[in-house]
Amino acid sequence: MIPIEITVNGRRYRETVPARLLLSDFIRHTLGLTGTHVGCEHGVCGCCTIILDGTSIRSCLFLAVQADGSELRTVEGLAGGGELTALQRAFRERHALQCGFCTPGILMAAVDFLGRHPEPSREQVVGLLSGHLCRCTGYEPIVEAILDAAGER
Amino acid sequence: MKPAPFRYERPETLEEALGLLAEHGEEAKVLAGGQSLVPLLSMRFARPAVLVDVNRLPGLDGIAAENGHVRAGTLARQSAFGEAPPVLERVPLATEAVPHIGHFATRNRGTVGGSIAHADARAELPLALVALGGSAVLASRRGRREVAADDLFVTHFTSALEPDELLVETLWPAAGPGWGCAFEELALRAGDYALGMTACVLHIEEARIAVARVAVGAVTDRPTVIPEAGELLAGEAVDATLAREAGRAAARAVDPVDSLHASAAYQRHLTGLLVERAVLRAWEAAL
Numbered sequence: 001m002i003p004i005e006i007t008v009n010g011r012r013y014r015e016t017v018p019a020r021l022l023l024s025d026f027i028r029h030t031l032g033l034t035g036t037h038v039g040c041e042h043g044v045c046g047c048c049t050i051i052l053d054g055t056s057i058r059s060c061l062f063l064a065v066q067a068d069g070s071e072l073r074t075v076e077g078l079a080g081g082g083e084l085t086a087l088q089r090a091f092r093e094r095h096a097l098q099c100g101f102c103t104p105g106i107l108m109a110a111v112d113f114l115g116r117h118p119e120p121s122r123e124q125v126v127g128l129l130s131g132h133l134c135r136c137t138g139y140e141p142i143v144e145a146i147l148d149a150a151g152e153r
Numbered sequence: 154m155k156p157a158p159f160r161y162e163r164p165e166t167l168e169e170a171l172g173l174l175a176e177h178g179e180e181a182k183v184l185a186g187g188q189s190l191v192p193l194l195s196m197r198f199a200r201p202a203v204l205v206d207v208n209r210l211p212g213l214d215g216i217a218a219e220n221g222h223v224r225a226g227t228l229a230r231q232s233a234f235g236e237a238p239p240v241l242e243r244v245p246l247a248t249e250a251v252p253h254i255g256h257f258a259t260r261n262r263g264t265v266g267g268s269i270a271h272a273d274a275r276a277e278l279p280l281a282l283v284a285l286g287g288s289a290v291l292a293s294r295r296g297r298r299e300v301a302a303d304d305l306f307v308t309h310f311t312s313a314l315e316p317d318e319l320l321v322e323t324l325w326p327a328a329g330p331g332w333g334c335a336f337e338e339l340a341l342r343a344g345d346y347a348l349g350m351t352a353c354v355l356h357i358e359e360a361r362i363a364v365a366r367v368a369v370g371a372v373t374d375r376p377t378v379i380p381e382a383g384e385l386l387a388g389e390a391v392d393a394t395l396a397r398e399a400g401r402a403a404a405r406a407v408d409p410v411d412s413l414h415a416s417a418a419y420q421r422h423l424t425g426l427l428v429e430r431a432v433l434r435a436w437e438a439a440l
Contacts, residue, residue, distance in 0.1 A: 131256025
């Protein structure tokens with residue numbers, strides 16, 4: 001067991017974890033932050049995407065011990081004070097989700113993506129979404145929502 | 154928990170990391186970006202006794218141009234590498250190859266050195282390094298050695314790295330005037346493993362090809378230079394017919410095996426087509 005200290009959405013946590021615990025399972029099971037979803041657990045589906053020290057990563061491809069000393073942002077950290085972000089509002093307005101399973105991962109990837117590509121082309125957004133599986137929407141509303149959010153920035 | 158138990162080591166210096174590898178040898182596995190290794194751990198295909206996390210080793214993520222090549226520290230992340238100014242300016246082949254690797258978030262984490270050391274015959278960076286005639290620097294307690302990419306990749310997931318060695322940097326030959334390159338890949342979905350891939354590097358002097366390197370991956374057991382295609386192109390000016398002939402030469406040279414997604418015949422056809430396209434584009438880029 002290894003002691004780690006991690007800040008998640010501005011709150012500091014001190015926990016002791018086995019070395020083999022995945023960060024995705026740490027977030028969900030140890031911290032109880034179940035907004036981060038787990039699908040394929042080998043990096044393909046994109047559900048577990050979170051932001052680690054400012055960069056989006058797959059939390060299922062990362063060990064909790066590796067995150068010692070890091071700052072994490074999960075989907076729970078987006079809507080400060082209960083007010084939706086422009087990106088979240090765009091998802092609601094464009095019906096960019098139905099069951100919502102893939103949504104947290106897409107939102108977190110999109111936050112990082114829009115930070116680095118403030119005026120993305122449609123093709124770039126489609127490229128981003130290649131890393132996120134959605135069974136409900138057919139992707140088009142998600143593309144529109146991300147482009148809308150980019151336009152509002 | 155998904156992975157089998159292991160001892161976790163997070164060395165703070167290169168010396169310490171090399172000491173751990175010297176001590177544990179084949180019992181140890183190096184954790185860099187983890188985008189291939191962590192799934193292997195979770196599925197328990199890999200069960201190392203010791204995991205050596207090299208992510209906090211200092212000074213191993215630099216990307217800099219010097220003496221005719223670009224030097225990339227082993228921990229340079231793939232996304233940073235593809236967009237780094239020295240790479241954009243001097244190694245356009247790598248910039249073309251990087252977007253084919255996995256996905257946005259996995260490229261953020263995956264490292265250049267990890268991809269090279271993993272030696273997946275379907276991976277983009279090993280193919281680009283072979284096509285460019287680059288090399289890798291391997292360090293151990295015994296010292297350092299530079300290994301040419303052609304000698305580095307042995308077969309599927311097998312490289313010339315010894316168990317006590319750490320890949321510390323890769324050297325990417327820089328393109329200058331008269332050089333052109335192209336990377337072509339087909340995967341069923343963006344980010345999936347490729348069914349076929351090729352990289353072509355040409356150097357043109359007086360409107361004729363002086364140097365031609367055509368390399369293919371995914372259909373071979375390691376990234377492989379196709380000398381037949383290079384010889385066919387040498388001394389010539391590229392047109393549609395010659396590009397098609399180079400593609401046919403590459404298709405004849407490979408010996409793919411049937412897979413779930415594509416027959417051997419299809420992979421052979423695809424390889425020819427990708428080489429044809431890459432040769433045409435590399436020629437246009439070099440002019």
